Amino acid sequence: MDENNIRVRFAPSPTGYLHVGGLRTALYNYLFAKHNNGKIVLRIEDTDRNRYVEGAVENLIDSLSWAGIKFDEGPVQGGNFGPYYQSERLTIYREHVNKLINDGKAYYCFCTPERLKNLREEQQRLKLPQAKYDKHCLHLSPQEINKNLETKKSHVVRLNVKPGEKVFVHDVVRGKVEFNTDNIDDQILLKSDGFPTYHLANVVDDHLMKISHVIRGEEWLSSTPKHILLYNYFNWNLPVFAHLPLLLNPDKSKLSKRQGDVAVEDYRAKGYLKEALINFVALLGWNAGDDKEFYEMDELIEKFTLERVNKAGAVFNIEKLNWLNGEHIRRKSVDELLPVLKNELSKSKFKGKQFSDNYLKLVLKSMQERITFIKDIITNSSYFFEPPSSYDEKTVKKRWKDDSEILLSKFLNEIEGLENPSKEDFEITLKSIVEKENVGLGRLIHPLRLALSGVGQGPGIFDLIFILGKEESVSRIKTALKTIPGISKSLKNN
RNA sequence: GGCGCGUUCGUCUAGUGGCUUAGGACGCCGCCCUCUCAAGGCGGAGAUCACGGGUUCGAAUCCCGUACGCGCUACCA
Numbered sequence: 001m002d003e004n005n006i007r008v009r010f011a012p013s014p015t016g017y018l019h020v021g022g023l024r025t026a027l028y029n030y031l032f033a034k035h036n037n038g039k040i041v042l043r044i045e046d047t048d049r050n051r052y053v054e055g056a057v058e059n060l061i062d063s064l065s066w067a068g069i070k071f072d073e074g075p076v077q078g079g080n081f082g083p084y085y086q087s088e089r090l091t092i093y094r095e096h097v098n099k100l101i102n103d104g105k106a107y108y109c110f111c112t113p114e115r116l117k118n119l120r121e122e123q124q125r126l127k128l129p130q131a132k133y134d135k136h137c138l139h140l141s142p143q144e145i146n147k148n149l150e151t152k153k154s155h156v157v158r159l160n161v162k163p164g165e166k167v168f169v170h171d172v173v174r175g176k177v178e179f180n181t182d183n184i185d186d187q188i189l190l191k192s193d194g195f196p197t198y199h200l201a202n203v204v205d206d207h208l209m210k211i212s213h214v215i216r217g218e219e220w221l222s223s224t225p226k227h228i229l230l231y232n233y234f235n236w237n238l239p240v241f242a243h244l245p246l247l248l249n250p251d252k253s254k255l256s257k258r259q260g261d262v263a264v265e266d267y268r269a270k271g272y273l274k275e276a277l278i279n280f281v282a283l284l285g286w287n288a289g290d291d292k293e294f295y296e297m298d299e300l301i302e303k304f305t306l307e308r309v310n311k312a313g314a315v316f317n318i319e320k321l322n323w324l325n326g327e328h329i330r331r332k333s334v335d336e337l338l339p340v341l342k343n344e345l346s347k348s349k350f351k352g353k354q355f356s357d358n359y360l361k362l363v364l365k366s367m368q369e370r371i372t373f374i375k376d377i378i379t380n381s382s383y384f385f386e387p388p389s390s391y392d393e394k395t396v397k398k399r400w401k402d403d404s405e406i407l408l409s410k411f412l413n414e415i416e417g418l419e420n421p422s423k424e425d426f427e428i429t430l431k432s433i434v435e436k437e438n439v440g441l442g443r444l445i446h447p448l449r450l451a452l453s454g455v456g457q458g459p460g461i462f463d464l465i466f467i468l469g470k471e472e473s474v475s476r477i478k479t480a481l482k483t484i485p486g487i488s489k490s491l492k493n494n
Numbered sequence: 495g496g497c498g499c500g501u502u503c504g505u506c507u508a509g510u511g512g513c514u515u516a517g518g519a520c521g522c523c524g525c526c527c528u529c530u531c532a533a534g535g536c537g538g539a540g541a542u543c544a545c546g547g548g549u550u551c552g553a554a555u556c557c558c559g560u561a562c563g564c565g566c567u568a569c570c571a
Binding site: 113219367462 | 506529563568
């Protein structure tokens with residue numbers, strides 16, 4: 001096949017938000033298209049008026065573009081195969097359905113919902129192997145049909161499935177799958193409100209939009225024979241099908257809202273980097289065949305093939321996503337991370353405070369390898385943004401010794417005299433004191449960290465004091481000298 | 495119920511008949527590094543490859559059956 005004719009699509013229905021499973025489907029389509037120099041189109045499947053949610057399309061597009069999935073054609077960028085909203089293509093479906101009716105491949109059905117309900121119940125009571133429409137309206141006379149049509153009797157159009165035939169689906173990930181038309185219902189193609197069902201709209205649009213590969217979730221595999229029947233009835237060439245394994249909850253059921261976050265926007269709000277989410281979701285059902293776990297989008301594009309997509313569903317394991325998020329943070333430059341931190345800060349209690357870019361970059365550099373989320377910097381090391389309001393008791397107990405007060409006072413004295421000290425100046429000063437006093441480094445370092453940060457862990461002490469600066473450090477040490485000895489004493493008495 | 499798909503460490507996975515005492519990653523545990531916490535390095539525990547039959551000199555890999563899980567079974571997508 002000519003590489004340039006490769007066209008795929010992501011066709012979500014606007015029911016609220018972008019599901020992570022949807023993101024994975026969109027990603028695989030995108031990777032496949034880019035890998036093959038093809039095109040990817042975004043098509044909005046808004047044929048169900050009952051499920052329409054205001055703002056859902058904007059939300060979908062927003063999440064997709066945040067994730068870095070760019071479309072060649074779609075509602076935003078347009079294209080030669082539009083419109084890209086199915087709700088704007090009603091006459092197209094109507095024309096195609098009429099063609100099918102004229103050819104005897106589809107037929108009008110005037111059955112009421114009540115009759116259908118009774119039919120189903122009857123079939124169930126008789127324990128029939130499969131419940132399907134009884135083709136009642138297929139046998140209506142032309143006169144009856146015309147009369148019904150003229151009196152505007154509510155109706156749908158159904159696919160006329162010939163029983164006793166075999167339909168084969170050739171799926172890239174699953175191989176050959178066989179179906180018997182005895183098990184295929186006379187699917188409704190056009191609803192009574194004039195809108196098409198998924199099956200009709202999907203096939204017509206995929207053909208008209210020259211889609212070469214249909215890459216979608218496994219939940220569609222069972223209805224693929226219906227689609228193949230439609231392609232055959234229209235005398236159209238089949239696209240290549242690839243059905244992706246499902247994303248699962250920890251209990252192996254289909255990933256759902258009840259058991260955690262499923263919306264891409266939720267992960268975005270929680271502070272996950274798009275690179276991490278993409279990396280993670282790409283590996284859920286695909287791998288390059290080697291041991292590589294860390295991927296950027298361009299490497300994914302380079303390596304991705306449909307042949308290496310797995311068959312079995314994959315549990316969405318948040319632990320690995322978290323690790324990947326930290327991994328991506330570690331590999332980014334502080335310049336890339338700066339806007340993320342600023343954004344988190346603007347949502348935090350420090351939103352009114354001003355910090356220079358230079359200061360924030362130093363903070364980032366010192367914290368980068370200690371965090372899973374950028375916002376961890378704010379929650380785990382608030383001391384970069386405000387002086388400690390308390391001192392961790394455990395650390396006081398463990399690190400504040402009898403000589404801490406004297407050592408720290410001496411250190412304070414020394415640095416007060418320093419002119420514009422560098423990180424090395426602080427280091428030299430501290431080392432000279434412990435040497436003179438003939439104690440271990442930790443004897444001063446730990447109390448100092450406690451005084452500066454209020455906690456027992458964090459970046460290297462010289463990074464910490466340098467980032468905070470002489471003035472701020474002096475002030476914090478003074479406060480600590482006034483309060484920690486008292487705390488230490490009362491802790492010892494308990 | 496019917497139809498379809500699936501089943502390798504807790505999880506994501508490598509593996510396409512001999513290279514496999516089934517490899518990697520996350521998580522967990524330990525050691526090293528070290529001013530703390532991380533990161534990093536090293537190591538450990540963890541899978542009778544769902545089960546049962548075959549085919550074969552040889553099977554996680556091929557075939558059959560069973561079990562279990564999941565999907566579909568709407569005028570939803």
